[in-house]
Amino acid sequence: MEIIFLGTNGWYDTEIGNTPCILLKTGNFYIVFDAGNGLHKLDRYIAKDKPIYILLSHFHLDHIEGLHVLAKFRFKKGLFICGPEGTKKTLDRIIRKPFTVPLKKLPYHTAVFELPEQAKNLPSEQGGVDRPPQADERLKIKALSLEHSTLVLGYRLEIEDKTITYCTDTGYCENAVKLAKNADLLITECSYRTGEQNSRWSHLNPETAAGLAKKAGAKKLALTHFDPSRYPGRQDRIAAQKKARTVFKNSFTAFDGMKIGIS
DSSP, rough: OOOEEEOOSSOOOOOOOSEEEEEEEEESSSEEEEOOOOGGGGGGGOOSSOEEEEEEEOOOOOHHGGGGGGOOOOOOTTTTEEESTTHHHHHHHHHTTSSOOOOGGSSSSSEEETTTHHHHHSSSSGGGOOOOGGGTTEEEEEEOSSSSSSSEEEEEEEETTTEEEESSSSSHHHHHHHTTTTTTTEEEEEEEETTTTTTTTTTOHHHHHHHHHHTTTOOOEEEEOOOOOOOOOOHHHHHHHHHHHHHOOOEEEOTOOEEEOOO
């Protein structure tokens, strides 16, 4: 199992990174967390025909803007887009003419699911390529709402005897702790600088992200989704890593192109 960080910026692209997109390579699936502009790099790392799952945390543009490049891919095993309530309606508004190629016009099968309620209610015997993720016992997804200015889902994946948690665009909250409980890897945001917080626009800083990992008993913490106006250079991110390690020693800063093995 391998994690590849395709986009580690929040908000907008810079020379350091693209907006949020993370690839999880497993034996049976390719799983993508969010679809920022880093999504255009996806085909550089896909070598086999496997189902592709894109898990959208929410609909702020930096997390979905990469979807306009879906027409460049050829996913022979299909694309399954999962997200919070309203995903179908939102994507129907944006992934359409005159903005881009509609999902139904892509040269491969696509399906959209809203989590967690719809996936729980769809019958597992539905079969075929339209099955929701939970219908496959090899892929277990848990989604809970996080703390932000809009509805955001955090994800917990249990796959190949490992647990990967993804929480972005959130303040410190109990649902994030639940999702990250004993995770082998917690991937979370670090939008704010040390000591910075804003209850009206919830995000994490290095010490609150590290505190979340420590409270949850996670094994490793990856810091990503850096606000480029606050973290303009690589050294700014390294400073965040250093601060996080004072709270949780197994913290590291992610950069575009970084690969992490999970064993």
